[in-house]
Amino acid sequence: MSISQAISSHIPYLRRFSRALTGSQAGGDAYVLTTLEAIVADPSEFEDGADVRTTLYRLFLTVWRSAPVNAHVDEAGFSSDELGAHRNLEAITLRPRIAFLLSSLEGFSTQEVADALECAPQEAASLIDAAGKEIANQIRTDVVIIEDEPFIALDLQTLVEEQGHRVIAVARTHREAVEAVTRERPGLILADIQLADGSSGLEAVNEILGSFSVPVIFITAYPERFLTGAPPEPAFLITKPFGVDSLKAVISQALFFDRKSHRKDESNAAGALV
Template identity: 60%
Template sequence: MSIAKEIAPHLPYLRRFARALTGTQNSGDAYVVAMLEALVLDPSAFPRDLNPRIGLYRTFLKLWSSVGLNTAESGTAASLNHSPVERNLEALTPRPRQAFLLRTVEGFSIDEVASIMDVSAADAAGLVQTAGQEIAEQVATDVLIIEDEPIIALDIETMVEELGHTVTGVARTQREAIALVAKKRPGLVLADIQLADGSSGLDAVNEILASIDVPVIFITAYPERLLTGDRPEPAFLITKPFQPEAVKAAISQALFFDRRAGRKAA
C-alpha cells in the first residue's frame, strides 16, 4: 500500500494535533502541508517500520522541530482571542506540550508517545508529568472531595494539595456535599459513588451540576454504574484501587480542558 493511502485516514487527526500544537488552524495546516510536500519529494523519510499513524506523527514532529512555518501571531489580537484551552497550551514548554497533546488529545499510550518523540518510555512519562505540573500551576482551583472512606479521602486530599489546589472540604454523604457547595463553590469535584449513609455520590453530582457548571472526576470501585449512557457521562473516571499518578493526571487534564480553566473558583 502506498504511503498516501496509509496515512490518509489519520490526516484529519494530525490537523487537529497541529492546530493545538501551533496555536492556529492556518499555522497547523501549513506544517501539515509542508510535511506532505517533503514526503512527496522524499518518500524514504517516512518510517515504514512503524505503525502508519505513529510514523505520521513522528514525521510531523521532526519537521515541526526543524522549520519555522508557524504563522501564529503571538501576542496579537488573534492570539488574545484564543480559547482558554489554547492559551493554556501556549503556556506549556514545547516538549512537555507535545507529549501532553499526544497522550491526552490524540490518545496514544506512553510507549507510543515515546516512539513518536523518539525517546525512552521513562522520558515520555516524565514529559507528560512535567506538563501536568505546568498545567496545575496555571489552573489552580478549589476542589471538593466526595468520599466516605477517611484514608482514601486523605490520600486524595494530599494529591490535590501537592498539585497546588485547595481542598474546600471532604463530604461523606450527599447532604454534606450539597452543603459544602453552598458554602464554597468548587472549581472541581472528585466523587465516589457509594457514600457512608447509603446515599449516592452520583446523585450528589447530579444535584451539584443542576446549579453550577463544574468538571467532575469519578473515583470509584463501581465504574459499571457510570457506563449506562445516562447523564452525567464521566469524561474522567478512575477505578479503585487507583494509582496516584493516574488521579493527578486526570485532575490536570480535567481542569486544563475545562472552559473556565485558569480562573479560580469564586
C-alpha cells in the first residue's frame, strides 16, 4: 500500500483537528496542505512500520509549530472572530489544548498523544488533565440546539448544561431554527446537518449568519462529506454518536474562537454597572 493510500482515510479527520486548533477552515486546511506537501517531499517518517495516524498527526504538529498560519492565509482576510481568536491565543495554554483535542476529539490513547507530541506518557496525561481543568473555567454561554431527533436533542441539552451552559431553545426545522436564534440571540448554536422538514441545517445556519454572528458546531453521522477541503465547510464538527469529551472539546474551541463569548455572570455584572 502506498503512503497516499495509507493516510487518505485519516485526512478528513486531520482537517477537523486542524480547523478546531486554528479556528477556521482556511487556516486549518492550509496547515493540512503544507503537511501533505512535506510528506511528499520526505516520506521517510512512514517507513519501518510506523503507526500511520500517529505519524501523520505528529508531522502535522511539527508543521503547525514551525509555520505561522498567516504565512499561508492572508490575515487581512480573517473575519473579526478569527482576529479576536488570534489576539486571545496567548491567554490559552496551547500544549494542553492540543493534548486534549488529540485525546477527546480524535480518540488518541494517552500513549498516542505522547507519540504525537513527542513526550513521555506521564507528561501527556498531565497535559490532558491540565486542559480539563482549564476547560472547566472556560466561557459559559446560552445555547440553541437545532436537532430533529428528540432523544439526541435531550442528550445534547444534558451534556451542554452539565458543562455550565444554558440551553434556551431546541428547534426541529429550518423555520424554527431561524425564529429561535432571532428571538433568543444565543452565544452558541449546535446544529444537525439534516432537519425534520427535509431542509439542511447548513442552509438554516447560513440564513442565520446573514444577520447574526454566532459560533456554530455542526453534528453529522457523515463527517467525510463536510471535510473534503472544498469551501465553504464547517470549522467545527462533531460526529454521531458523540461522546462527552468530544463535545466538550469542540464547544471549548468554538467559544474560544468567538471574540464575543463571555461568562454570563460577567455580562450581567457589566450590565449592572451601566
